[in-house]
Amino acid sequence: MNDYLQSVGIDIAKEKFDVCFKERKNGRSVIKGTRTFKNDSKGFTDFNLWCSKRRKETSHLVFVMEATGVYYEELAYFLHSQNEAVYVELPQKVKYFAKSLNIKTKTDKVDAKLIADIGLERSSSLKSWNPPSEQFKAIRDLCREISQLKKNKSAASSRLHAWNTAHNTIPEVIKAAEEHLEILDELIEKMEELLLERVKQDKQLYDKIERIAQIKGLGxxxxxxxxxxxxxxxxxxxxxxxxxxxxxxxxxxxxxxxxxxxxxxxxxxxxxxxxxxxxxxxxxxxxxxxxxxxxxxxxxxxxxxxxxxxxxxxxxxxxxxxxxxxxxxxxxxxxxxxxxxxxxxxxx
Known part of the structure; x- marks a missing residue:
């Protein structure tokens, strides 16, 4: 373990993320700064600059964040593209680490400090985060787009039902709503075909998925x-x-x-x-x-x-x-x- 270690704990949410920059030298831990950034490309750039001002050439710097929903992903990709040491920990691990320290207060800043401590205390045992393979990323993107299209279809179907039951709705409005629904159906079918094509490119992957899909209720x-x-x-x-x-x-x-x-x-x-x-x-x-x-x-x-x-x-x-x-x-x-x-x- 490096005797001079720096750790950035990141507590991330949909619109922003709180960070705590800590370092440990000769067994002593010190907070070098805390701040909140926007969870967007400008926020990432500002965050990178902020960290560079505190970074020491002789230290080993790690970035630790919690796998909170999907909000961590863009920042994780950004840091990985900068060749940084990125660690994404499951919420349960962070929770148990807090319990081990008897920390009961829960705020974004407290969580960022706690996550930074994980980097200082357990960096040698953490598993580096790597983005999914190109194949998995493409499959995931297709899956998410299909899910969004199905949400849109549900909303469009409800809207068409409302127009059909409303008093004296003009035919042009109903026709537009019907055409919108048809377009969404066509898009969903097209995207599902693309998804299956992608999955079938990897025979081993497809065979595993097909075997699991035998469970009634799944597909x-x-x-x-x-x-x-x-x-x-x-x-x-x-x-x-x-x-x-x-x-x-x-x-x-x-x-x-x-x-x-x-x-x-x-x-x-x-x-x-x-x-x-x-x-x-x-x-x-x-x-x-x-x-x-x-x-x-x-x-x-x-x-x-x-x-x-x-x-x-x-x-x-x-x-x-x-x-x-x-x-x-x-x-x-x-x-x-x-x-x-x-x-x-x-x-x-």
């Missing part, structure tokens, strides 16, 4: 979206980490005698949650095992949405398990690996 497109958003699960060593990254983990609001509502963290990748939603709806109805699971939870929970989230989580874990194990899905095999965080066998 080639939905499995591809999950694989693309997780970069083939490269960042993850456990189910717990994956569930946290997806924002499908539950936060307990309890203190002493107070028992608050449990809620979904939603801190993770929104694209990943969106990719699992419709498959979960389908699986909860048509997948025999998951339908029983869903029905059983409906008796326990007050809201069906809680049960649906549990099905989303189950599907995510199934995809992860089959991807890692390389085995076929056996719907008759019962396992309990979701709770333990271990990697259960998919077949017996």
């Amino acid at each position: 080639i497109i939905s499995v591809t979206k999950v694989i693309a958003e997780t970069n083939g699960f490269l960042l993850f060593n456990s189910i717990r980490q994956l569930v946290s990254y997806a924002g499908l983990d539950v936060i307990q609001d309890e203190s002493g005698q107070y028992k608050g509502k449990s809620r979904l963290s939603k801190k993770g990748n929104a694209h990943l949650r969106a990719a699992l939603y419709m498959p979960a709806v389908t699986a909860a109805t048509h997948n025999e095992n998951l339908n029983k699971f869903y029905s059983r939870l409906n008796e326990k929970f007050n809201y069906k949405k809680q049960s649906l989230v549990a099905v989303m989580r189950k599907l995510l874990v199934l995809i992860y398990t089959l991807w890692k194990s390389g085995e076929d899905y056996n719907q008759n095999y019962q396992w309990t690996g979701i709770k333990t965080g271990g990697l259960p066998p998919a077949t017996r």
